[in-house]
Amino acid sequence: MMAKPAQDQPYLQVNLLDKEFEQISRWVYQAAGIRLSNNKKALVSSRLAGRLRELQFSSFQQYIDMLTHPKHPLSVVERQTAINLLTTNETFFFREIAHFDFIREVILPLKAERKLRCWSAASSTGEEAYSLAMMLAQYHNGPWEIVGTDINAEVLEKARNAIYPMLRADNIPKAQLHQFCLKGTGSKVGTFKIARELRRHVSFRQANLQQLPDDLGQFDLVFLRNVMIYFDAASKERVIANVQRQMKPGSYLLIGHAESLNGIANQLTLIRPSIYLVA
Ligand SMILES: C[S@@+](CC[C@H](N)C(=O)[O-])C[C@H]1O[C@@H](n2cnc3c(N)ncnc32)[C@H](O)[C@@H]1O
The missing domain is CATH 1.10.155.10 (Chemotaxis receptor methyltransferase CheR, N-terminal domain)
Known part of the structure; x- marks a missing residue:
């Protein structure tokens, strides 16, 4: 039948x-x-x-x-x-706050006044990129740009919209919340939008870390956080080789605290747990 x-x-x-x-x-x-x-x-x-x-x-x-x-x-x-x-897209503003402290206290003084190109390499819905944008707007004197990439097209759409439920604002320091987040009104009540002043420095595009596009350019600072946990050793090795090719000498790579590059980070120097410098 x-x-x-x-x-x-x-x-x-x-x-x-x-x-x-x-x-x-x-x-x-x-x-x-x-x-x-x-x-x-x-x-x-x-x-x-x-x-x-x-x-x-x-x-x-x-x-x-x-x-x-x-x-x-x-x-x-x-x-x-x-x-x-x-794909699993969980993320939040100022996740793993020690990285943001390190950027403010160590990286920004070293790069003062210089142009900074930053990459949120598995950006999900954009919270990581906009957290960094808030820091750079406040503490970096030179020009800056952030590129967010992800394999998931739907999260990138959300990242571009830059509208988040108010509950997601919990981790954003009060001063930055007031300065860079606009409270929604009317049909947007209960949400906030990242201010244009930050959004104009941040762009999002689709990219698969296993096979990056040729025109991504070189970066001074790369977030590659909480994505390698989904990869096996071979994928991880391929991704690290791909990402390293996009990094300038003297640039920094930040990985998730639960992740490790043991045995595969040959051109990277571990300077703090989960923070690497490209020689
Ligand atoms: C858990 S989120 C991490 C978001 C952010 N980096 C953080 O730490 O909060 C992992 C992201 O990696 C993306 N992803 C998974 N495999 C990928 C690949 N091969 N290339 C690019 N992005 C990928 C997923 O779509 C997801 O948005």
């Missing part, structure tokens, strides 16, 4: 089979370098389930076939949607 089409079964629960999970894991590893461990199966299933319903697919296999089909008319768009759904 033929299976009923999914649209006739609105509450159908589609099971993610082990072999389907393996196919999705392989695909996301090739696309983004992200290693999904076996305990992520339920997470993957729940993140993609809504998409299956929207596409009226009755099995994950149908979805995988579409995703991996080289000529399917929707596969390019769907691959981006799948990446958007499968």
